Amino acid sequence: MDATEQSVVALVLAFNDALNARDLDGMMQRMTADCAFENTDPPPDGARYAGQAAVRSFWESFFRSSRACRISAEEIFTAGPRCVMRWRYDWVGLDGARGHVRGVDLYRIEDGLIAEKLSYVKG
Numbered sequence: 001m002d003a004t005e006q007s008v009v010a011l012v013l014a015f016n017d018a019l020n021a022r023d024l025d026g027m028m029q030r031m032t033a034d035c036a037f038e039n040t041d042p043p044p045d046g047a048r049y050a051g052q053a054a055v056r057s058f059w060e061s062f063f064r065s066s067r068a069c070r071i072s073a074e075e076i077f078t079a080g081p082r083c084v085m086r087w088r089y090d091w092v093g094l095d096g097a098r099g100h101v102r103g104v105d106l107y108r109i110e111d112g113l114i115a116e117k118l119s120y121v122k123g
Helices: 003-020 024-028 052-064
Strands: 031-038 048-050 066-079 082-093 098-110 113-121
Touching: 003 024, 003 066, 003 082, 003 098, 003 113, 024 052, 031 052, 048 052, 052 066
Parallel strands: 031 113
Antiparallel strands: 031 048, 066 082, 082 098, 098 113
């Protein structure tokens, strides 16, 4: 893996670490001003959030919806300006129920920041 690929992987993993820490500022500082995020819900295409304010608002709501959540990277690699992370998402709901899903995120990187995060889930 060359230095550029290493920096892209480091960026995505740092974003994921901030997400697991519920550090919204840390997440958003790793995204472009015109960033976009596509959620896995609702099926079949998921909702799209565009711009820092909309993406941040989604994550604020996401964190309020569970007591605890963790996204664990199972595999990560780059392909040009893209980074692919296969993950497992574990959570504890507000009712105490535990669950998990597995999926993939496809990131597009611009100028050292995340410009787009597209999420896909199994099942």
